Amino acid sequence: MSRIDLHLHTTHSDGSFSPREVLEFAKRANVTALAITDHDITTGIPDATATGQELGIEVIPGVEISSRFGESELHMLGYFLRWTDPTLNQRMASLRESRHTRNPRIIQRLNDLGIDITYGEVRALAGTESVGRPHIARVLMEKKVVTSAKEAFDRFLADGRPAYVERELPEPAEAVRWIREAGGVAVLAHPTWVRTSAEGLATLIRQLKDYGLGGMEVHYSTHTPSQTSEYLDLAKRYGLLVTGGSDFHGVTKPDIEVGIGRGELKVSEKLLDPLRKAATAS
Ligand code: AMP
Ligand code: ZN
Ligand code: FE
Ligand code: FE
Numbered sequence: 001m002s003r004i005d006l007h008l009h010t011t012h013s014d015g016s017f018s019p020r021e022v023l024e025f026a027k028r029a030n031v032t033a034l035a036i037t038d039h040d041i042t043t044g045i046p047d048a049t050a051t052g053q054e055l056g057i058e059v060i061p062g063v064e065i066s067s068r069f070g071e072s073e074l075h076m077l078g079y080f081l082r083w084t085d086p087t088l089n090q091r092m093a094s095l096r097e098s099r100h101t102r103n104p105r106i107i108q109r110l111n112d113l114g115i116d117i118t119y120g121e122v123r124a125l126a127g128t129e130s131v132g133r134p135h136i137a138r139v140l141m142e143k144k145v146v147t148s149a150k151e152a153f154d155r156f157l158a159d160g161r162p163a164y165v166e167r168e169l170p171e172p173a174e175a176v177r178w179i180r181e182a183g184g185v186a187v188l189a190h191p192t193w194v195r196t197s198a199e200g201l202a203t204l205i206r207q208l209k210d211y212g213l214g215g216m217e218v219h220y221s222t223h224t225p226s227q228t229s230e231y232l233d234l235a236k237r238y239g240l241l242v243t244g245g246s247d248f249h250g251v252t253k254p255d256i257e258v259g260i261g262r263g264e265l266k267v268s269e270k271l272l273d274p275l276r277k278a279a280t281a282s
Contacts, residue, residue, distance in 0.1 A: 001030060001266075002030050002031070002032045002269060003029070003030060003031055003032070003259055003260075003265075003266055003267055003268070003269070004031060004032060004033045004034060004244075004267045004268070004269050004271070004272060005026060005029075005031050005034045005035075005244075005245050005246050005248070005258055005259045005265075005267060006034065006035040006037070006060070006062065006077070006079065006217075006243050006244060006245040006267065006271075006275075007035065007037050007062075007064070007077065007189070007217065007220070007244075007245025007246060007247045007248075008022055008026075008034055008035065008036055008037060008245065008246065008247075008248045008258065009036075009037065009038055009039070009064075009247070009248060009249045009250075010022050010036055010038055010044040010048070011044075011127065011128065012036075012038045012041055012043050012044035012128050012130065013038035013039040013040070013041055013044075013064075013128060013130040013132060014039060014126075014130070014131075014132040014133075014134035014135055014249060014252065015038070015248065015249045015250050016138070016249065016250030016251040016252065017250045018047070019036060019044045019045075019047040019048035019051060020047060020048075020051045022034075022036070022048070022248065022258060023048060023051040023052055023055055023057055023059075024051075024055070025248075025257070025258035025259070026055075026057055026258050026259055027055045027056075027057060029257065029258050029259030029260055030259070031057060031258065031259040032056075032057060032058065032269060033057065033058035033059075033060060033269065033272055034052075034057060034058070034059060034060065034258075035059070035060040035061070035062035035077075035079055035245070036048045036059065036061075036062055037062040037063055037064040037077055037078075037245070038063065038064065038130060039064050039066060039130050039132060040063070040064075040065060040066060040092045040095040040096050040099070040130050041063070041092055041096065041128065041129065041130040042061065042062075042063050042083035042084075042088075042089075042092070043128075045059070045061050045083055060079055060080060060272075061079070061080060061081055061082075061083045061184075062077060062078060062079050062081075063077070063078045063081065063083065063092070063179070063184075064076070064077050064078075064189060065077075065078060065092070065095070065170075065175040065178060065179065066095060066169050066175075067169050067170050067171060067172045067174065067175040068169040068170070068171065068172075069171075069172050069194060069195075069196075069204070070195065070196070071159075071195070072159060072193075072194075072195040073159075073169065073193075074172045074175075074188075074189075074193075074194055075189035075190065075193070076172060076175035076176060076179060076186055076187070076188065076189060077186070077187040077188075077189045077217060077243070078178075078179035078182070078184040078185070078186055078187070079184055079185045079187060079243075079275055079279060080183070080184055080185060080275065080276060080279030080280075081179055081182040081183055081184025081185075081279070082182045082183045082184075083182070085181075085182040085183070087178075087181065087182070088178060088179075088181070088182040091178050093129075095169070095170075096129045096130050096131075098167045098168045098169065099130065099131050099132065099167060100131065101167065101168070102165050102166070102167035103119055103122065103131055103136070104119045105165040106133070106136060106157070106163050106164070106165050107119045107122065107136070109156075109162060109163040109165065110136075110140075110156060110163050113156070113162060113163065115140070115143075115145055116143070117136075117139055117140065117143065117145075121139050122135050122136050122139050125138055125139055125142075133153070133157045134149060134249060134252040136152070136157060137149040137152035137153060137157060137252055138251065138252065140152045140156070141251075148254075149251070149252035149253070172204070172208060173207070173208060173211040176208055176211045176212055176213050177211060177212070180211075180212045183279060184279055185214040185215060185241070185275055185278045185279045186208075186212060186213050186214050186215075187213075187214060187215035187216060187217055187241070187243050188205070188208065188213060188215070188216045188217060188240075189217050190217055190220050190222075190223075190247065191216060191217065191218075191227075191231055191234075192220065192222060192223055192227055198230075201234070202234065202237075202238075205234065205238050205240070206238065209238055209239075209240075213240065214240065214241055214275075214278050215235070215240050215241035215242065215243050215275065215278070216231060216234065216235045216240045216241075216242065216243070217243050217244060217245065218231040218232050218235055218242045218243065218244060219242070219243070219244025219245070219265060219266075219267050220244060220245065220246075220247065220261070220265075221246050221247055221256045221261030221262055221265055222261075222262070241271070241274050241275055241278060242271055243267075243271055243275060244265070244267035244271065245267065246258055246259060246260070246261045246265055247261075
């Protein structure tokens with residue numbers, strides 16, 4: 001049974017597998033098309049595309065842009081965008097810069113809690129400019145401070161925990177605009193993580209539609225069947241395209257696999273063409 005996966009992370013951001021390795025997992029899961037959606041960076045796309053040509057998998061250029069919605073983060077996926085666009089790249093560079101402003105402050109808080117860790121160690125493990133909390137979690141795992149990334153987030157790194165530090169982020173509408181200006185389709189990522197009521201979510205979608213929001217990630221590894229149908233209804237009501245993906249990261253989310261999430265994920269190939277057309281039209 002073939003399927004697609006439109007949400008995947010690699011070593012170019014906070015995933016633990018290279019684009020080639022991710023594509024090899026995808027091949028085994030009968031994934032026929034996929035999007036690499038690294039956080040605030042698109043440098044994984046050439047390697048993924050070349051490997052895709054070798055393995056017979058279509059690689060769609062993608063990205064996951066961080067933004068701020070009230071007190072919490074909101075992620076915006078971009079698809080079929082001109083990922084080499086200079087303006088887009090300047091904007092993504094500013095987001096990566098805000099990571100380098102925040103991360104040493106997280107490290108300082110961990111040090112204050114008596115944990116021996118340096119930002120140099122984190123940067124060395126990350127090996128990319130898009131350094132995220134999952135990299136810090138992995139260093140904490142290597143140092144045996146925690147036994148899982150989940151524990152690192154629950155004890156230290158999650159919003160509201162003692163080592164959490166906010167970073168400067170654009171508004172969700174800005175993220176939509178950035179993606180649109182690079183010719184892409186903007187898709188609201190994992191609505192389950194948007195911290196608001198059902199009404200709040202509907203209001204947000206209406207507002208973002210005015211800025212050109214094109215779709216919503218209805219199918220997602222951790223969405224329950226009732227959430228999936230709720231989001232499907234919302235997408236229909238507001239005329240949004242439906243997308244889906246696993247949000248595979250490798251070792252920091254060990255229960256999630258490429259193409260199948262926790263086993264139940266199945267994203268249809270039929271969702272791809274409408275998305276492709278929406279990008280060409282923008
Ligand atoms: P950052 O980009 O540095 O703000 O880190 C946020 C990223 O951490 C998210 O995009 C997820 O990939 C990851 N993340 C958030 N919460 C958890 C968690 N509880 N366990 C593992 N990874 C998480
Ligand atoms: Zn991530
Ligand atoms: Fe995300
Ligand atoms: Fe993601």
